[in-house]
Every structure is written in structure tokens, then in C-alpha cells.
Amino acid sequence: MLLEVAGLKKSFGSIVVADDLDLVVAPGEAVGIIGPNGAGKTTLFNLIAGGLAPTAGYFRFDGRDFTGVPLQGRCRAGIGRTHQIPQPFEKLTVFENLLVGAVYGRRKTEAAVAQSCGEILERLGLLKRANTLAGSLTLLERKRLEMARALATAPKLLLLDEIAGGLTEGECSELVATIREIRQTGVAILWIEHVVHALLAVIDRLVVLNFGRKIADGVPKQVMQLPEVHQIYMGIEA
Amino acid sequence: MDDAAARSTQSFRIETAVGSPRATAVAVLIILLALMLLPTFAGRNLIQDLIFLFYMLALAQCWNLLAGYAGLISVGQQAFVGLGGYLLFALTLIAGLNPLLAILLAGLVSALIALPTALIVFRLRGAYFAIGTWVVAEVYRLVFAQVKPLGGGTGTSLTPSVTSSVPGIEWVKTLLDVRAPAARDIVSYWVALALLAGTLAAVYFILRSRRGLALGAIRDHEAAAAGLGVDIYRIKLAVYVATAAMTGMIGALIYLQKARISPDAAFSVLDWTAYVIFIVVIGGIGTMEGPVIGAIVFYLLQRYLADFGASYLILLGTLGIVIMLFAPRGLWGLVADRYDLTLFPTRRRLIIRDREDG
Known part of the structure; x- marks a missing residue:
């Protein structure tokens, strides 16, 4: 298994945001995560790729215990992530944003990563904006930059946090096509998303979280049929 | 992602922008040469003003790297100005070293002392870090006020034998036909110019290196930089120690020029940090050009308005x-x-070229 999460617990005071979570992702697999607001989805990402320390439990990545590994070590080992609210380096150019990820995430020289950064920008449709300041990008472009920057670190596992939110139908299907392309290069994907139809177009397996607990995990179509999932999603998603 | 290479019809390379490197190098050399030759015709007042401008600008560049890029808002850089100054006095008055050598050693010792200091203040964040650095500077001040051979709380002066032992003074005296005090100023001016040029060059090359890429990222979004593999702690520590070394050398020069030191003056938060912050903020924090503009504005204000108290x-x-x-x-x-x-190009540009065989 590429990623193994076991018995992961996190509470802020009396509020439990991750309760005994188990989750595995195989190399190259695409797993979707859905759940109502406050279900602990982003917290799970922060436990895996952010600086958040779990209250109990552990997670392994690529066969190594990763629970105490600092942020930069997680990235270098191959965990890339995007943020729900894009966090560009605004006074750097789009290309320089990617360079940071490529140079530090992959521990290479700037000259050695220029070609692959250019290719990632081309794939994500940002090539024309390569030498403009990231601060001047539109929201859609910022979301693309988040993904491009994560890809620049050459991840084995890519964590996508609500990347389709706020996009038009056309933009969304473009995004789905891009993510499918990324999958074909062998990158495993763990994707949190409210736009369920976009998710279902890409993933192999679907996990449902509610109040920090995993309530379903399996083949997407079957999971969506489960009565408890229906109940949660009544009024949120058709 | 390697299969993408076959698919792409374009080749990409990186260019760290300098329009025409040769013209830039020539321009920099001409400016440096002009500043070096300035004392041959400029009056003593201008030379003294420029010494002040140069060391304030050098201090501002250090603080800008520290606060504007690495996010280390220190209000305690006077710790290293004072440390450098006192080291100069100790090394020349007590150990009998040559003042120029003492300036270099002051930088080295400042870096060595900055290391354990960092281990303490780096445990603090944000406003606590700022206050922590200030407290450290006060501790340094109180410590040096206890050192009796250096005048304790009232301070001490450099002996004429020390101030006139700076290499080059005799040479300037005979060459330019000036009296000893003017010759001392001219030599200090050259040392200040060298330190300023050295500081600018050091900051510029740090920003152009891969460390500079990380510093730009930390300046804009620290958490995102860490998530992309940047070792924040290590880079901050390196910047803190490097700026301490530069600040220490500048402090040594300042007090070689002043020839009189006291704990209150050497560790003055107003003179060595508040003014420096003012320079960086009005000029533009997080750019190399900002402190240059800020230092000139500050110099002019000081020159024409300081009499108003x-x-x-x-x-x-x-x-x-x-x-x-x-x-x-x-x-x-x-x-x-x-x-x-x-003025200091550090942008990395992506240069796109269609492949011949594409």
C-alpha cells in the first residue's frame, strides 16, 4: 500500500474531528472522499500532508511510519497537496511558484527542472501565464496553479482538496480530463470533493466521512446507493 | 510524468533575468569606481554623510532580508551592532589587533554568538519573537555594561594610536594632502563602501540562488512553502546567522568611525533598529530596491530636519x-x-522554444 492510515484520531478539546479513521490507498489508485461540511475531510488532509499532529493512531507512506515526519519531509517523500483556498506565492511568477516545488520537493537544481515545469504548465493550460505574477491570476487559474505546483514536486500521491468547487460545467469537465491524464502517469489520487459527478468520473473507490468517522468505503456506485449516504446527502447533492 | 517529455512539442529553459549582463557589470563597475574616487574632490562633510548613508543602507538590507524575506521581524538587531562595536574595541584596545582585521573578526564572532541566540529566540513566534530579540539585545547591553576594561556603564574611547593605525591613512594623507582626521574619514568611507557593496552583493546572490527562491516563497506564504519541501527552520537560521555577521561587521565599522562607545549608544533600539525599520518600510519591504530608496529618503530627512528635534x-x-x-x-x-x-533582477523567466523536430 502507498498510504496506510490506521486508527487516526484528532480532537480539538472536546470536539473530535477524526475518530478512529482507517484508510488505504494503493499505488496509482484514485480514491474520492465525500462528506458534509465539518465531517473532517480537510482535517484528514492536514493530518496526512499538513503540520497537524494526530491525538492517536499513525499513518504509513511508502512503507515508512510518517506520523512524526515534518512537513518538508512529507513533500519530499512524494505527498503533494492542493489547498481548498489556493495559497499561491503572489509576488513570484507562476513559473517560479512551480520552481519552488520542483527544486525543493525533488531536491534538484533550477536548470534541471525547467523542462518538466514547462510541461506541467502546458498540461494545465498555464503556459501563457508562466511569467506573470501569481497574484494577478483568476480563481480558476489559481486552482490550476495549486495543482501544477503540487505536480512539480513529482508526487506519488496527490491530495486534491475541493478543486472543482466554483467552476462552470465546461471548466469542470476540463479539470476532470486533466486529472485523468495525471492518473495515467501513475500518480495516486486522494480527492475531497463536493461536486460528486466530477469525482465519480475519475475515482476507483469512494470513502464517506461524517463527524470524523468513516461510514462507507467501496465501489463508488454501490456506496452512493447506501441508505446512510443518501440520508447525509439529502438536500446537498441530488 | 516522464512520458510527457515525448508528447510536448516545446522545449523549456530557465533564464534568471539580466537584460545584458556585460552592460550591467560595466555600469556597476563605473558606479563603484566613481564612489571610490569621490573623496579626491568631495568635502569632508559629504564624506561623513555618505558613511552614515552607507552603513544605514547596509543595516537596512540586512533587516530587509531578515524581516522582509525570512519573516523574522526582529527588533533586536542593535544586539549585533553593539556586539560588533564592542568587539572592535576589545580586539583593538585589549588584544592590540589591527582595526580592519578586528572588523572581520567581529563579523565572525557575531555569527558564532547568533547561533545559540537563535536557538533561544526561534522558539518564539511572531510578536513574541520580536519582543524576544529585543530582550536579548537588552541582555547584551547589560552584559557589556559590566565589562570594566571596556569602560563599564559609561563606555570608553579608542586611543589615537588605534584610530590612526588603520592601514591606508598615511598613504591618503600624503596622496591627497589632507590632515589626519580627514584621512581617517576617507579610509572609513572606503571601508563603509566595501561593506555596503559586500552586503548588497551577498543579499543579491542569496536572492538569485535557490535559497532566494525559497525566501521569496516564505515571504509570500510560509506554510505553503513548507508544504512544497522547503526546510523553513534551516533557511531562517542561515539568514539569521548571516545577517548577524554582516550587522556585526557594520557595527564594528560604525564604532571605528565614532571612536567612542557606550552601552546605551551601542545597543540603542532607536538608532540601530527603529530607524532601520523606518527605512525598509517607507522604501518597500521585501524588495532589494526598497531599502535603497528608503535610506536616501531617511538621509535627506535627517540631513535637513534633524535640527527640529x-x-x-x-x-x-x-x-x-x-x-x-x-x-x-x-x-x-x-x-x-x-x-x-x-535594479536588482532576480526573476526567473521560463523561455519557451518550439522544438525543431516537433
Whole structure:
């Protein structure tokens, strides 16, 4: 298994945001995560790729215990992530944003990563904006930059946090096509998303979280049929 | 992602922008040479003013790297100015070393002392870090006030034998036909120019290196930089120690020029940190050009308005607040927004070329 999460617990005071979570992702697999607001989805990402320390439990990545590994070590080992609210380096150019990820995430020289950064920008449709300041990008472009920057670190596992939110139908299907392309290069994907139809177009397996607990995990179509999932999603998603 | 290479019809390479490197190098050399030759015809007042401008600008560049890029808002850099100054006095008066050698050693010792200091203050964040650095500077001040051979709380002066032992003074005296005090100023001016040029070059090459890429990222979004593999702690530590070394050398020079030191003056938060912050903020924090503009503005204000005493300080404060409110990126920000100018190019550009066989 590429990623193994076991018995992961996190509470802020009396509020439990991750309760005994188990989750595995195989190399190259695409797993979707859905759940109502406050279900602990982003917290799970922060436990895996952010600086958040779990209250109990552990997670392994690529066969190594990763629970105490600092942020930069997680990235270098191959965990890339995007943020729900894009966090560009605004006074750097789009290309320089990617360079940071490529140079530090992959521990290479700037000259050695220029070609692959250019290719990632081309794939994500940002090539024309390569030498403009990231601060001047539109929201859609910022979301693309988040993904491009994560890809620049050459991840084995890519964590996508609500990347389709706020996009038009056309933009969304473009995004789905891009993510499918990324999958074909062998990158495993763990994707949190409210736009369920976009998710279902890409993933192999679907996990449902509610109040920090995993309530379903399996083949997407079957999971969506489960009565408890229906109940949660009544009024949120058709 | 390797299969993408076959698919792409374009090749990409990186260029760290300098329009024409040769012309730039020639321009830099001409400016340096002109500044070096300035004492041959400039008056002593101008030389003294320029020494002040040079060391304030060098201090501002250090603080800008520290606060503007690495996010280390220190209000305790006077710790290293004072440390450098006192080291110069100790190394020349007590150990009998040559003042120029003492300046270099002051930088080295400042770096060595910055290391354990960092281990303490780096445990603090944000405002606590700022206050922590200030407390450290006060501790340094109190420690040096206890050192009796260096005059304790009242301070001490350099002996004439020390101030006139700087290499080059005799040479300047005979060559330019000036008296000893003027010759001392001219040599100090050259040392200040060398330190300023060295500081600018060091900061510039740090920013152009891969460390500079990380520093730009930390400046804009620290958490995101860490998530992309940047070792924040290590880079901050390196910047803290390097700026301490530079600040220590500048402090040594300042007190070689002043020839008199006391704990209150050497560790003055107003002179060595508040003014420096003012320079960086009005010029434009997080750019190399900002402190240059800020130092010139500060110099002019000081030159023409300092006689007004308290009103001058009130004016400085007001100006600082107005600029922070209405031009948060400083005076340089106003210019750069309009004309896309840069004096110290560090941008990395992606150069796209269609492949011949594509």
C-alpha cells in the first residue's frame, strides 16, 4: 500500500474531528472522499500532508511510519497537496511558484527542472501565464496553479482538496480530463470533493466521512446507493 | 510524468533575468569606481554623510532580508551592532589587533554568538519573537555594561594610536594632502563602501540562488512553502546567522568611525533598529530596491530636519504611518507598479522554444 492510515484520531478539546479513521490507498489508485461540511475531510488532509499532529493512531507512506515526519519531509517523500483556498506565492511568477516545488520537493537544481515545469504548465493550460505574477491570476487559474505546483514536486500521491468547487460545467469537465491524464502517469489520487459527478468520473473507490468517522468505503456506485449516504446527502447533492 | 517529455512539442529553459549582463557589470563597475574616487574632490562633510548613508543602507538590507524575506521581524538587531562595536574595541584596545582585521573578526564572532541566540529566540513566534530579540539585545547591553576594561556603564574611547593605525591613512594623507582626521574619514568611507557593496552583493546572490527562491516563497506564504519541501527552520537560521555577521561587521565599522562607545549608544533600539525599520518600510519591504530608496529618503530627512528635534521624530513617525496606510509596498512599490522596473533582477523567466523536430 502507498498510504496506510490506521486508527487516526484528532480532537480539538472536546470536539473530535477524526475518530478512529482507517484508510488505504494503493499505488496509482484514485480514491474520492465525500462528506458534509465539518465531517473532517480537510482535517484528514492536514493530518496526512499538513503540520497537524494526530491525538492517536499513525499513518504509513511508502512503507515508512510518517506520523512524526515534518512537513518538508512529507513533500519530499512524494505527498503533494492542493489547498481548498489556493495559497499561491503572489509576488513570484507562476513559473517560479512551480520552481519552488520542483527544486525543493525533488531536491534538484533550477536548470534541471525547467523542462518538466514547462510541461506541467502546458498540461494545465498555464503556459501563457508562466511569467506573470501569481497574484494577478483568476480563481480558476489559481486552482490550476495549486495543482501544477503540487505536480512539480513529482508526487506519488496527490491530495486534491475541493478543486472543482466554483467552476462552470465546461471548466469542470476540463479539470476532470486533466486529472485523468495525471492518473495515467501513475500518480495516486486522494480527492475531497463536493461536486460528486466530477469525482465519480475519475475515482476507483469512494470513502464517506461524517463527524470524523468513516461510514462507507467501496465501489463508488454501490456506496452512493447506501441508505446512510443518501440520508447525509439529502438536500446537498441530488 | 516522464512520458510527457515525448508528447510536448516545446522545449523549456530557465533564464534568471539580466537584460545584458556585460552592460550591467560595466555600469556597476563605473558606479563603484566613481564612489571610490569621490573623496579626491568631495568635502569632508559629504564624506561623513555618505558613511552614515552607507552603513544605514547596509543595516537596512540586512533587516530587509531578515524581516522582509525570512519573516523574522526582529527588533533586536542593535544586539549585533553593539556586539560588533564592542568587539572592535576589545580586539583593538585589549588584544592590540589591527582595526580592519578586528572588523572581520567581529563579523565572525557575531555569527558564532547568533547561533545559540537563535536557538533561544526561534522558539518564539511572531510578536513574541520580536519582543524576544529585543530582550536579548537588552541582555547584551547589560552584559557589556559590566565589562570594566571596556569602560563599564559609561563606555570608553579608542586611543589615537588605534584610530590612526588603520592601514591606508598615511598613504591618503600624503596622496591627497589632507590632515589626519580627514584621512581617517576617507579610509572609513572606503571601508563603509566595501561593506555596503559586500552586503548588497551577498543579499543579491542569496536572492538569485535557490535559497532566494525559497525566501521569496516564505515571504509570500510560509506554510505553503513548507508544504512544497522547503526546510523553513534551516533557511531562517542561515539568514539569521548571516545577517548577524554582516550587522556585526557594520557595527564594528560604525564604532571605528565614532571612536567612542557606550552601552546605551551601542545597543540603542532607536538608532540601530527603529530607524532601520523606518527605512525598509517607507522604501518597500521585501524588495532589494526598497531599502535603497528608503535610506536616501531617511538621509535627506535627517540631513535637513534633524535640527527640529522632537518635531523631527514626530514627522518620521507620521510619514511612516502614512506610507504604511496608503502605500503598504513602500515608495519603491509605487514606482515598480507603474513602470515594471528593477535594479536588482532576480526573476526567473521560463523561455519557451518550439522544438525543431516537433
